Amino acid sequence: MIRTILVPVRGDGKGDNVLAHAAVLAHRYDAHVTVAHCRPRPEDLMPYGVHIPEFLRNQIVRQSYQVADQEEEGMREEVLVLAEKLRLDLSGDNIGRTATVAFLAEAGRQVDVIKRRGRLADLIAVAKPDRDRNLGHNTLKAALFHSGRPVLMCPHAETPPATLGAHVSLAWNGSAEAARALSQCISVLRTADAVSILSNGSDSGPGTSAEDLVDFLRLHGIAATIVKFDSRGKTGRELLKASAAAGADMMVMGAYGDSHERETVFGGNTQTVVDTATTPVIFNH
Incomplete structure (x- = not known):
């Protein structure tokens, strides 16, 4: 079950949407949300390999502290306002008994804060990367490749979803990545009202079919339905279409069977989902 959710923020205007998604899950699971603000350190802002006069270096340090404080x-203040709007308890007295939130400020690069704080979170919630503005890719990558934890990608939404985790779809092809997603998110499947297995009929051989998965889940007390989709189109797009058609409010899938760099350059199922998803997706790597 999801009891702890990490929401890393850095003042790029996307944190409120991510927190709104995290709050929906927090209410479902009585989870605790940690909003981690990543303060840039002055040394991280210094140009590399360039000599800077001492007076200028001191000025940069002073100004960077002022900007970081502001x-x-x-x-x-934004978290305080959002906590009230999203009905998240900020008191610190009811953690584990209701949906709660806390604000944490930590100096360092965001990718490093995500690595450290994310490893003891049940879920890391991040914004869907913005390819046009080249924002968010490093955040998603750090969470996926360096935390060892599931990562919820939250597409932009004018209003937060009414429910998350009520009907969960699982992308399944019998691969090690899909099996890891199943293992890390089986508690999410167990607490869902409905589970749909998305399959185009491909698998890794005997014992890995969608039908085998249905039997496996039944032993864990989970009733699942197989949803077949056509694999003649781009698999990533077809997965999203099948998930939406099944009525799922969230999809779970293994991520980047190929390397992140290869999929980014040449395309791949994960990258297609990252680029085109309009509903929340939990990735596992």
Whole structure:
């Protein structure tokens, strides 16, 4: 079951949408949300390999602290407002008994904060990367490749979804990546009202078919339905279409069977889902 959710933020305007998605899950599971603001360190802002006079270096340090303090105070106030709007308890007295939230400020690069804080989170919630503005790719990549935890990608939404986790779809092809997604998210499947297995009929041989998965889940007390989809189109797009047609509010899938760089350059099922998803997806790598 999801009891802890990490939401890394850095003042790019996407944190409120991600927190709204995390809040829906927090209410479902009585989970605790940690909003982690990643403060840039002055040394991370210094140009590499360029000599800087001491007076200029001191000025950059002072100004960077001032900017970081202002940004942190703004983020803290925003979390206070959002917590009330999203009905998240900020008192710190009811963690584990209801949907709660806490604000955490930590100095360092966001990718490093995600690595450290994410490893003891049940779920890391991040914004869907913005390819046009080249925002969010490193955040998603750090969460997926360096935390060892499931990552919820939240597409932009004018209003947060009414439910998440009520009807979950699982992308299945019998691969090691799909099996890892199943293992890491089986508690999400167990608490769902409905589970749909998305399959185009391909698998890794005997013992890995969608039918075998139905039997496996039944032993875990999970009733699942197989949803077949046509594999003649782009598999990533067809997965999303099949998930939406089944009525799922969230999809679970293994991510980047090929390397992230190869899929980014040449395309791949995961990258297609990252680029085109309009509903939340939990990735596992």
